[in-house]
Amino acid sequence: MPPFFHRLSFRLPAIFIAFSLLVALANAFTLYVSWQLQGSAAAINDLGSERMRSYRIAFLLTQREPGEGNGENLSDQIREEIARFEEVLSRLEVGDQSRPLFVPPRPTIRRQLADIQTAWSGEIRPAFESLLTIPADQRLHYLPRLRRALDGFVGRIDALVTDIEQASSRNTALLGSLQLGLLGLAIGGSVALVYLIILLVVRPVLSLQEGVQRMEKEDFSARVPVESEDEFGDLARGFNRMAAHLQDLYATLEQRVEEKTRHLEKRTRELTLLYGVSSFLEEPSNIETLCRGFLQAVLPAMGADAASIRMIDPQTQQIHLFVHEGLQPGFVAKERCLAQGECLCGASAWTGQTLVQTFPAQGELPYACEAAGYRSVWILPIAVQKQRLGLFNLYFREASELSPQERRLLETLVQHLGIAIENRQLVSRERELAVSEERNLLAQELHDSIAQSLAFLNLQAQMLRRSIESGEREQALTELAQIREGIQESYDDVRELLVHFRLRPGASEFEETVRSALEKFEGQTGIHTNLRISGAGMPLTAEQQLQVLHIVQEALSNVRKHAAANEVTVEIQRGETYRIEVRDDGCGIDPRRLEDGEGHVGLKIMRERAHRIGATLDILSTPSEGTCVRLLLPLLQKEAA
Structure with a gap:
């Protein structure tokens, strides 16, 4: 101004x-x-x-x-x-x-x-x-x-x-x-005023106009003379600064375009690497395949000569070399297992911080990676929610510095790797737990059915032996018929268990699977079955469908074994809370057995399965009037979960 x-x-x-x-x-x-x-x-x-x-x-x-x-x-x-x-x-x-x-x-x-x-x-x-x-x-x-x-x-x-x-x-x-x-x-005054207007206003405007015309012709060397200390002088100086800036921009345009292109290419490679690694980590695979694919993707992208992933044993806290690419066998043998705080990797695992180490050209070679000929080592901890899972290493034979942008990229990639490893471990533990639970349920069902039948057969065999030894032929034939009946019942139980544990309904096959189970039940037992489905609601998850089918199968098995029924009805009512009922017209259940939760292993198994999916199981029965097994499954729990 x-x-x-x-x-x-x-x-x-x-x-x-x-x-x-x-x-x-x-x-x-x-x-x-x-x-x-x-x-x-x-x-x-x-x-x-x-x-x-x-x-x-x-x-x-x-x-x-x-x-x-x-x-x-x-x-x-x-x-x-x-x-x-x-x-x-x-x-x-x-x-x-x-x-x-x-x-x-x-x-x-x-x-x-x-x-x-x-x-x-x-x-x-x-x-x-x-x-x-x-x-x-x-x-x-x-x-x-x-x-x-x-x-x-x-x-x-x-x-x-x-x-x-x-x-x-x-x-x-x-x-x-x-x-x-x-x-x-x-x-004279008019002439003087006209001259002053020309001198103070018209001449600076014409000078600026000339400069603008030269700028339009891409003559960025155009400059406007500064002939006054007024507003037009400020405007002329501003025009000159703008022209100088444009001249500099035009002169360095090609260089800046090349720099921007290189930056965009580098950024594209980083995003491509991040997307590719993220997509790969989402694919189903075991942890070793996961880590090896991660190394094969990151190693060439970062221009490193070798790379490795080390896993930390949660029990002993030792650091084990899990997978590697480009490392010499001798170096692998020395670095197979490290303790916390040992060498550079142990220090990074101990502190949980990213470590970048560049060795001098001629040093005392105190570290194994330096002795192996590497000039720079990058070490990034693999952790999820402050839980240290392992380390990711990159080795360079030439001195290499880790830029802030590369550091952020690698830390993001390693974070994704840690989440993927944690997810695989969780899936593995979940599978082991599911197998253990199914084995426990299978053991209980075997004990409830086949084990009791075998105990009964053992008792009948002893009675048959005494009848043969005493020469009671008719009694022996009767006991033999009972043994054959027990064997047939055990055979039916085994077949039922095989069907029971082979059930794996799809997302849209739940009702058809129930219908098929009823048809097989009717064909095996001769008991008339009915299926009634009503209402509308969200579909059940695969786990909910499986447990509901097991409960229905167990209820049908109890009808076959104990109810002496002529007809069984299964009713499914959809809604915010699913209601599944299995009703029969048999002899019913003794109320004392219903009050005693441990009195029947089959009832206990059904309640355990209902509890697993957040449902409630009620058994309503009156002697000589039949039994109703009612399962109430609220879907709101699924949505909240």
């Missing part, structure tokens, strides 16, 4: 105001001179009347008194003329602004007017008054002397009139000069 007095916003108004004031002053002076000319003309007129009035008074003094009835008294007329003379003379002295009337304020003129006043008051007026006291016939003796005094007095008035006329002539000439000056001022 230019100084205040250099700004156009100050200078242009100041110039116009100064020019207007100059014109106003010239006009005011012209009016003043015109006013002086008017006052001088009135003064000349009054002095002429004074000259005539002095002669008139002298003339009246030479006249005789008029006769009676001939008009006003002559003496009064003379006194009136004397009073008018003094009035006019006094008005000449003080002036009259209303006419206007005034004597030019020149010393010589003012002195002459004072002399006239002195002559009037000291000589002429006393002479007139003394003559008034003398009779008219005697005044003639004094008239010659009065004539001489009056001629001298009138001569003074004539001299004063002449000087005033000369002053008026000079004022008239001055007025003409002023008018010519005003004309010249108008012309």
